[in-house]
Amino acid sequence: MAHIGRYLVTAEDCKARSLVVRHYDAVVIGSGIAGLWTTLKLLSLGDLRIAIVSKLSAHECNTYYAQGGIATVVSPEDSFELHFRDTVEAGAGLCNEEAVWVLVTETPKRIEELCSLGVRFESDDEGFKLAREGAHGIRRIIYARGDRTGCEVEQVLLSRVRGAKVDLIEWAFAIDLLTSDDECFGVLVWSEHDGKYMALLSSVTFICTGGIGQLYDSTTNAKVATGDGLAMAYRAGARLADIEFVQFHPTALVERRSQRLLLSETVRGEGGILLNTDGERFMLRYHPMAELAPRDIVSRAIFYEMRRLGKDHVLLDMRSLNAEFIKRRFPFIYEQCLERGYDLTKQPLPVAPAAHYIMGGIEVDLFGRTSIRRLFAVGEASCTGLHGANRLASNSLNEALVFGHRAVGAASEFIADGHPDFDPLALLPSRMVVGKDVDFVHMRSGLQKLMWESVGIVRERQGLDATRSQLEHWLSAIGHVPIDVRAWEVMNMLLVGRLIVESALMRTESRGAHYREDYPIRDDANWAARLVHRRCLSGFGIKVPGEVITVNVIKVRERRLAASD
Numbered sequence: 001m002a003h004i005g006r007y008l009v010t011a012e013d014c015k016a017r018s019l020v021v022r023h024y025d026a027v028v029i030g031s032g033i034a035g036l037w038t039t040l041k042l043l044s045l046g047d048l049r050i051a052i053v054s055k056l057s058a059h060e061c062n063t064y065y066a067q068g069g070i071a072t073v074v075s076p077e078d079s080f081e082l083h084f085r086d087t088v089e090a091g092a093g094l095c096n097e098e099a100v101w102v103l104v105t106e107t108p109k110r111i112e113e114l115c116s117l118g119v120r121f122e123s124d125d126e127g128f129k130l131a132r133e134g135a136h137g138i139r140r141i142i143y144a145r146g147d148r149t150g151c152e153v154e155q156v157l158l159s160r161v162r163g164a165k166v167d168l169i170e171w172a173f174a175i176d177l178l179t180s181d182d183e184c185f186g187v188l189v190w191s192e193h194d195g196k197y198m199a200l201l202s203s204v205t206f207i208c209t210g211g212i213g214q215l216y217d218s219t220t221n222a223k224v225a226t227g228d229g230l231a232m233a234y235r236a237g238a239r240l241a242d243i244e245f246v247q248f249h250p251t252a253l254v255e256r257r258s259q260r261l262l263l264s265e266t267v268r269g270e271g272g273i274l275l276n277t278d279g280e281r282f283m284l285r286y287h288p289m290a291e292l293a294p295r296d297i298v299s300r301a302i303f304y305e306m307r308r309l310g311k312d313h314v315l316l317d318m319r320s321l322n323a324e325f326i327k328r329r330f331p332f333i334y335e336q337c338l339e340r341g342y343d344l345t346k347q348p349l350p351v352a353p354a355a356h357y358i359m360g361g362i363e364v365d366l367f368g369r370t371s372i373r374r375l376f377a378v379g380e381a382s383c384t385g386l387h388g389a390n391r392l393a394s395n396s397l398n399e400a401l402v403f404g405h406r407a408v409g410a411a412s413e414f415i416a417d418g419h420p421d422f423d424p425l426a427l428l429p430s431r432m433v434v435g436k437d438v439d440f441v442h443m444r445s446g447l448q449k450l451m452w453e454s455v456g457i458v459r460e461r462q463g464l465d466a467t468r469s470q471l472e473h474w475l476s477a478i479g480h481v482p483i484d485v486r487a488w489e490v491m492n493m494l495l496v497g498r499l500i501v502e503s504a505l506m507r508t509e510s511r512g513a514h515y516r517e518d519y520p521i522r523d524d525a526n527w528a529a530r531l532v533h534r535r536c537l538s539g540f541g542i543k544v545p546g547e548v549i550t551v552n553v554i555k556v557r558e559r560r561l562a563a564s565d
């Protein structure tokens with residue numbers, strides 16, 4: 001019996017807790033911008049029964065913490081072609097150019113809709129105010145409440161959803177998708193409120209669960225970002241793509257906790273500079289765009305400066321900016337730093353990179369369709385190939401808006417034809433092998449440290465091999481998975497970590513956010529391709545000892561190279 005088998009729980013567990021079965025037209029898992037926007041779009045289709053499943057309180061998600069803004073073409077000096085070019089260049093030759101074009105051309109319309117719902121971006125007589133971030137050739141980032149764009153968006157969308165006819169199920173952990181023959185019929189959920197399992201049966205299911213930042217010791221991500229969507233999709237047999245590409249944000253405040261305060265790239269866009277601990281402005285040694293180089297380059301430069309000088313941080317210096325301007329433009333960052341004892345108008349801040357975003361995810365087409373019928377994915381959990389090997393700053397909230405809209409259009413055909421009734425318990429294994437109890441808390445922190453050290457900004461074979469062995473060891477040691485959200489999260493984190501390591505080992509080149517010190521050169525001849533994982537139960541695959549996971553990595557040459565190649 002595989003410990004990471006198809007499902008994390010058994011029919012026996014569910015029966016013992018009297019499984020509640022509910023029927024919906026659509027179930028949305030996740031309550032960040034992707035989940036809420038998708039829900040609002042579904043509501044526009046008519047009188048549907050819709051549920052949103054949220055792991056904690058609905059607002060506790062990465063969207064809420066997003067600072068920078070949304071990249072969109074509004075300035076007369078800008079054009080779709082320029083936004084396209086910057087996105088593709090940042091993506092290091094691996095962007096799906098069709099997806100990029102869809103994003104840049106459809107974002108303005110979705111922004112109009114967002115504004116009509118009540119989201120207020122900062123503007124003046126000339127229209128939206130525009131910020132600049134790394135790798136953008138021009139100012140094109142619209143923003144709200146200074147540095148609280150995500151909070152503004154989340155609050156407006158959430159209030160719309162709360163006012164609508166939607167079952168918003170908070171404090172509910174989505175455990176596994178209910179599938180049969182590569183078709184999805186809903187999701188199995190654990191309600192923390194009443195300690196019960198729920199089978200939410202649905203014509204269509206949307207995974208909008210965001211990213212995986214919590215796999216790393218240091219992250220800007222909310223505590224919900226444990227890769228649950230990727231893990232459950234993989235267990236169900238969906239394809240995952242590009243997951244070796246994990247973006248590290250260059251500037252998170254160095255503090256003694258794993259969820260670190262993000263210091264937006266717009267700070268550098270307004271003139272903030274980076275100094276090493278010797279007081280030298282080092283970025284010009286690494287890239288002509290200096291502090292506004294693509295994110296992967298800035299993060300790596302910081303990593304090397306810290307390593308060279310034996311320090312755990314560099315400095316972000318904003319002292320050349322007017323103090324009143326700083327307080328008005330970055331009120332949240334200013335207040336948060338002050339609470340932690342730093343006055344950023346007077347002193348430079350200790351910063352270091354932190355895990356921020358995964359470019360890969362559940363493989364989808366340009367309409368959010370996964371490889372499983374009736375299953376869609378939107379936002380960070382999904383992978384259209386839009387971001388290639390490195391996401392351009394502020395191209396994520398718009399991704400959820402554009403592809404959420406498209407996914408709902410595609411899902412409507414399934415909603416119209418309904419779905420067969422079936423017994424969810426018949427899908428689940430009858431019981432699991434009861435084995436050794438393990439310390440999931442210990443495993444979680446061990447995994448975060450290993451991922452940070454060996455599968456982080458800079459990677460090489462030895463560290464990746466050692467991490468793979470340790471993850472396999474942990475996975476094979478797990479016998480009994482208790483009914484506990486924290487244990488299920490760790491199962492998901494180990495699985496996704498294991499898959500990321502596999503891809504990182506396979507990709508013997510450096511590109512975008514994936515940097516191998518033992519293969520430092522980009523190798524287009526061999527690696528202008530994507531790596532796809534699909535769980536397979538037989539045939540070719542890499543078998544983990546004890547058959548804990550069966551991994552099947554496929555190299556797919558389906559990218560169109562950037563124009564320059």
Ligand code: SIN
Pocket residue numbers: 066067068069263264265266392393394395396
């Ligand atoms: C930031 O404000 O620096 C983050 C923006 C992003 O990740 O796109």
